[in-house]
Amino acid sequence: MNDLLNQKSGTKQPGEVECLGITFPSEEARREHFLGLLAERLKDPAFRSQEGFPQGADDAILAMSDPPYYTACPNPWLTDFVQHYGQAYDPTKEYAREPMAVDVSVGKSDPVYKAHSYHTKVPHLAIVPSILHYTEPGDVVLDGFAGSGMTGVAAQWCAVAPSQYKAKIESEWKASGMAAPKWGARPTILSDISPVATFIADNYNHTLDIEAFLHEANRIFLELETEYGWMYSVQDGSRTGKINFTVWSEVFHCPECAGEIVFHDHALDESGRVKDSIICPHCSADLGKRDLELAFETIRDPGTKQEKQRPKRRPVLINYTSAKKKSERQLNIDDLDIIKRVADLPFPTNAPTIEFPDMQMTRVGRMRTTKVQNIHDLFLPRSLQVLSAFFAKVREINNADIRKALTIIAQHQFVNASILNRYRPASSFGNSPLTGVFYVSSLVAEANVIDLLRGSINRIKRMEKTSWGKGRAWGKNVFVTTSSATNISGIPGETIDYIFTDPPFGENIYYSDLNYLTESWHGVITDPSREAIVDRVKGKGIPEYQRLMQGCFAEFYRVLKPGRWMTVVFSNSRASVWNSIQVSLQQVGFVVAEVSTLDKVHLTFQQAMSPNAVKQDLVISVYKPNGGLEQRLSERGAAPESAWDFVQTHLRQLPVSKQRNGLLEVVVERDARRIYDRMVAWFVRHDFPVPLSTEEFLDGLRNRYPERDGMVFLPEQVTEYDRKRAQVAQAPQMELFVSDERSAIDWLTDFLRKRPSSYQEVHPEFTTQLGAGWRKHEEKPELLALLADNFLRYDGNSDVPSQIHSYLSTNFKDLRGLEKEDPRLKAKAKDRWYVPDPSKAKDLEQKRERSLLKEFESYKSAPGRKLKEFRLEVLRAGFKAAWGAKDYKTIIGIAQKIPEEALQEDEKLLLWYDQALTRMEADA
Known part of the structure; x- marks a missing residue:
């Protein structure tokens, strides 16, 4: 083996392969070598003590892994990967990008996307434009919450995209004034805490010999039909048919007479929907479903060898195909005999029997009421026999790539093969489990598992026919690791060129709970202690979620090169979770440059902050400031110059303009108060006091930088914006949502700047803004108090202020051309509230600040x-x-x-x- 490792790259003989600059005589030799090294690492307690290390025996981890490309544990070769493919950070290398929106509705019907399901997925075609925008060929990309690995697919797609796709992207970019993208592969690291997620990601991103795969798959299915086809055989007169699915119905007790009621036979109406009223067939009692009591039977569990209770279920219907025609009927004695023969078979030795841990979905709902305790409780005997036989045959295959691909098609169907598969008579198809939850229906559709597995092959065939499937063989530059995003061990600092990631969304999905079913078949289970979610059962609330996310973002910040970007796709309807994400990003040093919805509609500050407004998926674009800004801050400290240094750097990172459907949109991050918030977060993160008050900062912005349509620009940017502005008929409008005192002041400022008004004129307009979006715990202020504390009222004595004069002379014909001291103008202007000029605004701000601090005391x-x-x-x-x-x-x-x-x-x-x-x- 030492001779093998000393061989130089570029001297390969036929059949040889190269990996990390080392030449091997074959893929098998490469795999054997690295598996041996991984086996040694697994014996090291320090290696196993890493954050997020999965629960599983060495043999199970090695069986899933394909090192160095993929390990079902922290990948020890990430440092080698970065050194082999990446380039060290060079501060002299010029790099400049604006944030880019992502439309994740793109590509969900693509064969690659549909090849294997996962709880949440951003389609690779939605990620490709971002990778093209932020990187060049050879740049290293990271996804720390990789899920099924779509970021890796997107990074490789940049090299194998078909000509039609390339032409479409290039045409769109040219029309928007962007330079043409540079096509080519981007080496990628994919990390996730879930072994089943990384297993899917590995299969998506590495080569498969489709012909060899189909040959082995067809052989196995022929053997399954020979050995287990009798389980799904059905007689249709003189012909023999094949079962598509069997319907099992739960049995209930009538609370009046204790008689048994088969749910399917008595609870459904003619359309197949559950009746509002169920008549007991024994005593004619009029019942609702909630009145019924689920019947149980005591059995000796063949998997655990212990007595337990399970719901009584009766097979009531079979859906079958005979002579190419689908039919349905009740079961006869022959059908029942087959079911009994299957039940009498020995329990499969390779079927998982481990008990479900305490989790949200086993505490409530139908998992609890049906007393599901162990993994095998989710499978009826026939399904368990076929799945176990399939896995036994797959594990005998020598080719690891084919072995993994066949495992993938099985795990894709686990839910459909289980009792989680609902029977819905009103539906035209048999497979209908609820997504994102373990739900056991009163009517179960027991699928033909042989056909289920065979059907999954078609997904892989369709994927392999695409340019993606045909192009993957060009190289293996995607490494996959199973570890917590709080510690992606092995990646050196400042070596990653771009991060695209789709993190957990608080309490939306219980990833590790849902993955427990699939991971139990592998024998490698997620470590839930480091999972970044909100989960009451695991004692994780919003604060714990935020701390975990902050740890993840700190790791991303560490490995990302200065001046480079990260795109975070985020979905949650709770403002508290959204704030946790945004604060976590800022705490570790990232600066938010743009928040946009997935349909590219940009959010205002108030929309993003309102507790009732964050309703859509969001794309957050953040950057890591370059080392020069950090160094200058440490040298100057909390000085005003440091604040303006930050502003100069930040404005350079923001998009100059945004356009949608021919209309200019407001770049929200260019709002003066938003810039102030980003500056404050920057100083707080670095443990410095904020050097400027709000009004000092706003006044300084006005004096230093040009403003257009409520947005602040660098002098060299404003010319470009003016050119874009001249090309459209209407200026962009910033929509303000009032949800608290601060946003109410902002709304009044915007209103009075355009239209200085009396209290009577402002009041009805202001009142309409105080709607359902007001924060629950925020005290509603009096309008008169807000006006008095933040604005000025003209008393009619001195000359009319220029703010009011400009408004009146523009909007009232009879007042045009009048001087500021004209009595007619003064009479019209009297008692109007207006926005003070900067010097007086500063005085008001200081007065208001003293009042607020007094109340804080x-x-x-x-x-x-x-x-x-x-x-x-x-x-x-x-x-x-x-x-x-x-x-x-x-x-x-x-x-x-x-x-x-x-x-x-x-x-x-x-x-x-x-x-x-x-x-x-x-x-x-």
């Missing part, structure tokens, strides 16, 4: 453990002041006085609080 001294009423603006001002004084204890103390929901739903409060906790822990 009352919060500190308020008796009791909880604040019943509070203003978010007071809390924000108080937290900011306490941070500047390094009074972290006050921040934490007040945060514990307000409802956790209120804290989690406000990005600013969450930012101060989380950093205060971090500093207190560091000082402890």
Whole structure:
């Protein structure tokens, strides 16, 4: 083997393969060598103690793995991968990109996307444009929440895309003024904590000899038909047919007479839907489904050899095909005899019998009421026999690539082959499990598992016929690792060129719970302790989720090159989860440059922050500032120059314009207050006090940078925006959503800047804004108080302020051309509220700040453990002041006085609080 390792690349003989610069006589020799090295690593307790290391025996991990390309545990060869394919960070190399939106509705009908299902998937065709935009051929891409590996598929698609696709992308980019993309492969690292996810990702991203695969698959199915086809045989008169599926019905007890009621026979109407009223066939009692009591029988479990209870189920219907015609009928004595013969067979020795752990889906719902305890409880005897036989035959195949691909087609059908497969009479097809949950229906469709497995082959055949399937053989530059995203061991710092990732969405999906079924067949199980989700059973709330996500993003920040980008696809309807993601990103050093919906409609600040507004999938574009900005901050400290240095860098990263359907859109991140928020987060993250007040910052922006349509630009950017603006008929409008005191002030500022008005004129307009979107725990302010604290009212004595003069002379014909001291103008202007000029605004801001801090002092001294009423603006001002004084204890103390929901739903409060906790822990 030493001689083999000393061979140089580029000297391969026929049949030889190269991997990480090492030449091997064959794929088998390569696999044997690296499996041996992995087996040695698995014996090392330190290696097994890594975060996210899966639960499984060495043999099971080795059986899933194909090192160095894929390991069902942390991949020890990631450092070698980066050194072989990547390039060290070079600060002198020019790199500049604007954020790019992603439309993930693209490509969901593509054969590659549909080849294997997973709980959430972003189609590879939706990822390809981002990879082309942010990278060049040879750049290293990372996906730390890889799931089924679509990012790897997209990275390789950049090299094998068909000419029609290339022409389409190039035409679209040219029309939008973008340079043509550079086609070619991007080496990719895929990481996920779930072994079944990484197993799917490996199969998606590595070569398969389709002809050899089909040969082995057909051989196995011929053997299965010979040995187990009798289980699905049915007599149709003189002809022999084949069962498509068998319907099993639960049996219930009547609460009145205790008689048995077969659900299928008595609970369905003529259309196949459950009746509102069920008549007991024994005593004629009028019952609802909730009145029925599920009947159980006591058995000796053939898998565990222990007594247990299971629901009584009766086979009531078979759907079969005979002479190419589908039919249905009740079971006869021959059908029942086959079922009994199957039940009497010995329990398969390779079928998983492990018990379900305590999880959300076993505590509630039908998993609990049907007393499902072990994995094999989810399979009827016939399905379990065929699946086990299939796996036994697959494991005898010598070719590891074919062995893995055949395993994939089986695990794709696990749910359909189980009692989770519902029978829905009103539906035209047999396979209909609920997605995203374990749900055992009262009517089960027991599928023909041989046909199920055979049908999955067609998915792989369709995928292999695409340019993706034909092009994968050009090389293996995708490495897959099974590990926690909080510690992707082996990747050196500042070596990744781009990250695209689709993280868990809080409590939307219980990934490890759902994967437990499939992973039990492999014998390698996700370590749920490091899974970044919200899960009450596992004791993970929003704070725990945020800490885990922050750890993941910190790792991404560590490995990403300065100045480079990360795209985060995110979906959750809860503002608290959205805030956790955004704060986590900012805490580790990323700067958010754009938040857009998946249909490329951009969110306003208020939409993104409103507790009732985050309803769609979002794409978050963030960048890692270059090392020069970090170094200058450390040298200058909390000086105003540092703030303007950040602004200069940040504006350069933002898109100059966004256009949709021929109309310009507001670039939300160019809003002055949003820029201020990003600057504040930057200083807080680096443990510096914020050097400028809000009004000082806003005033400085006005003096330093040009503004167009409510957006701030660098001087060299504004010319390009003006050119785009001249090409459209209408200026973009920033839509404001009022959800708290701050957004109410912003709305009033926008309204009064356009239209200085009296209280009577403002009031009805303002009232319509205080709708259902108002934050639950936020005290609603009085309009007059908001006006008095933040704006100026003209009393009619002095000259008319220019803000009001401009509005009146423009909108009232009889007032045009009048001087500011004209009595007619003064009479019309009297009692109008208007936005003060910057110098007076600064004075108002300071006055308001003193008032807010005074009220914050009352919060500190308020008796009791909880604040019943509070203003978010007071809390924000108080937290900011306490941070500047390094009074972290006050921040934490007040945060514990307000409802956790209120804290989690406000990005600013969450930012101060989380950093205060971090500093207190560091000082402890």
